[in-house]
């Protein structure tokens with residue numbers, strides 16, 4: 001029998017992770033094909049910053065066209081070549097390409113990969129007390145899929161027929177027919193290939209984040225003690241896991257339509273009087289599939305930023321976050337609702353109006369958990385002992401954008417009002433505030449806050465303040481006027497205002513917006529300088545520069561592979577014990593047991609822990625002598 | 627005071643949160659993504675069908691046979707797992723071998739069915755009702771290919787004595803994935819029967 005042989009083979013193969021603390025790889029394994037979550041986070045961060053720069057520059061180029069339609073753009077010829085017409089104007093098709101690539105880059109490459117990729121990778125193991133991600137190898141693959149996807153998307157900017165141009169939502173038939181426009185040829189193919197790889201990367205990352213949060217928490221780190229940043233990143237990954245496969249399916253069918261002649265989305269199309277053979281497809285089907293991802297995607301972009309903000313605001317208000325459970329509940333509720341509101345993007349697509357009313361109702365319900373979050377941020381700030389670090393300012397900026405952009409969402413969610421507002425600059429204003437700028441500010445807040453942990457040095461606060469104020473004022477100057485232009489009916493993705501007399505009165509407003517956009521983009525270079533300069537020359541960070549409670553600040557200043565040199569600390573309390581009455585200091589980190597803080601324990605503290613009922617923690621009986 | 631705190635520490639030792647093998651957990655998450663892809667395709671199918679202009683055709687009867695094949699392979703997969711638990715390695719090899727062959731047979735059958743469809747003038751390029759059938763069965767077939775590769779890997783591990791009652795994790799994962807693909811096909815088959 002074979003049973004006899006089994007014991008012969010000794011297990012030399014290591015299963016899963018084996019943590020070798022004095023492990024020093026060479027350049028390639030340390031910086032390039034690293035499986036360390038901190039290095040992968042930095043790779044995502046640097047790539048995200050690169051893409052943000054590209055996306056920002058593209059937007060300024062098309063803002064030049066919108067703000068200064070008469071301007072001579074010959075000086076851009078060295079960069080843009082044939083895309084500048086002989087008359088010195090931006091080529092109209094290239095305008096569409098710019099808008100499309102700007103949207104795609106910002107939504108997916110900057111605020112999905114750059115934001116989740118950076119902070120989920122960096123914070124999850126450090127804040128839950130794990131040595132690394134569940135699978136370092138998959139994590140590395142996730143980055144490299146993203147990298148290849150980036151290279152392909154970037155390449156598509158330089159091909160002769162130009163990149164994809166049908167908008168970041170790539171609606172067919174425009175995107176399905178190469179005859180429709182230049183960008184629907186090779187550019188669109190590259191877009192689809194890049195996005196397919198991007199989806200694989202996101203899923204690999206997401207599977208890892210979820211597996212890590214669920215399985216690798218340190219002792220005592222029950223779900224009710226998780227920092228809100230982790231809750232947000234965790235649920236973001238869940239949303240991604242459920243929605244990205246649907247985009248994959250949508251893209252797959254589009255690929256068949258484009259390259260194999262099927263008719264999933266195409267029907268009754270005539271080009272130059274000639275009927276195409278495609279019959280029986282439905283373009284609205286694509287919209288349904290796309291927005292089933294598309295709407296959750298806006299929360300994939302936003303939730304991590306909200307999580308980061310919760311952390312930063314609590315720390316810098318020196319107050320416990322107001323309504324921890326309500327915060328978790330609202331993230332959860334938002335995550336669930338995000339899957340049942342997609343058709344609010346399709347009110348005017350010819351969809352059944354009754355269905356429109358259902359989706360309108362569901363959409364407006366989202367206002368409730370969103371308002372809960374805003375309320376909790378404000379009450380956390382209220383009478384706090386505020387410390388205006390740059391991260392704190394950016395977090396407050398986020399709350400501001402979340403309010404001003406969220407309010408216009410209530411208008412847009414209304415299926416009747418959307419008839420006027422759909423696809424106008426009002427929409428552009430709305431989503432840039434609530435999704436674009438809010439998430440962007442969350443990302444910046446995160447960078448300022450965790451820079452010391454990432455690089456062991458501090459960023460310069462003064463430059464941070466200048467960066468904040470220029471960006472904050474700039475964002476409002478860019479996007480606030482767009483509301484008016486939009487209400488007046490100016491459609492988005494149009495090359496020129498000046499062809500219509502009605503819109504001529506907005507010329508100077510448009511000029512103002514464009515100037516503000518240029519200044520705002522310029523202000524980002526202050527950040528870039530600060531970031532790279534501080535990385536090498538910044539003031540050395542102390543172990544816990546913000547006097548924060550979460551676990552990452554218990555690691556060495558520059559944590560090595562495995563994060564904690566010794567044992568991983570055990571967690572005894574929630575992460576928001578700031579300014580606890582009676583405590584010696586105004587913060588008590590999560591790894592300090594109640595037994596060490598008899599002076600500040602609430603009389604019912606222990607009962608309360610028991611009530612929270614995760615039974616991870618045995619109740620402590622502390623003597624009640626005061 | 628010092629003595630007291632250390633005493634207290636003994637009582638309050640928090641437990642490690644319940645944890646699953648991360649790899650198995652990741653497999654389940656992967657399964658969820660596959661479910662979502664097919665949920666999207668089958669919903670798209672229904673939405674599209676509701677709009678009319680839908681070519682109706684009979685599913686080839688051969689599909690019952692391929693379905694039976696894949697169902698049978700799930701049983702042999704389970705047999706392999708049970709024998710692995712008992713350390714009957716020869717039988718594990720046999721059962722895994724049969725499962726792999728049945729998987730390949732299923733693929734061949736599905737490919738044959740495509741041929742039958744073409745004979746009946748149901749083409750990949752044409753009315754979406756036909757295209758959907760090809761896409762759904764094709765994408766499922768691709769997953770079966772990955773499952774067969776997984777089976778072969780486990781088979782090789784068995785030959786190297788790396789699968790036995792103390793080391794079941796790999797064969798368990800393979801079984802989970804294979805049973806999932808089986809159930810997925812049965813869902814798709816019933817779905818197509820009801821909605822073709």
Ligand code: HEM
Nearest residue numbers: 056059099100103106107167168435436440492493494517
């Ligand atoms: C420098 C800052 C930015 C400026 C000046 C800017 C400006 C604009 C403008 C004017 C449009 C509409 C163009 C048109 O419809 O003709 C647009 C589109 C868009 N922007 Fe931005 N934007 C900026 C940053 C961002 C950020 C941070 C995001 C991240 C979410 C973003 C996401 C989008 C999206 C998704 C579109 C729609 C693209 C499409 O229509 O396919 N933008 N941007």
Ligand SMILES: [Cu+2]
Nearest residue numbers: 295342344345
């Ligand atoms: Cu939406």
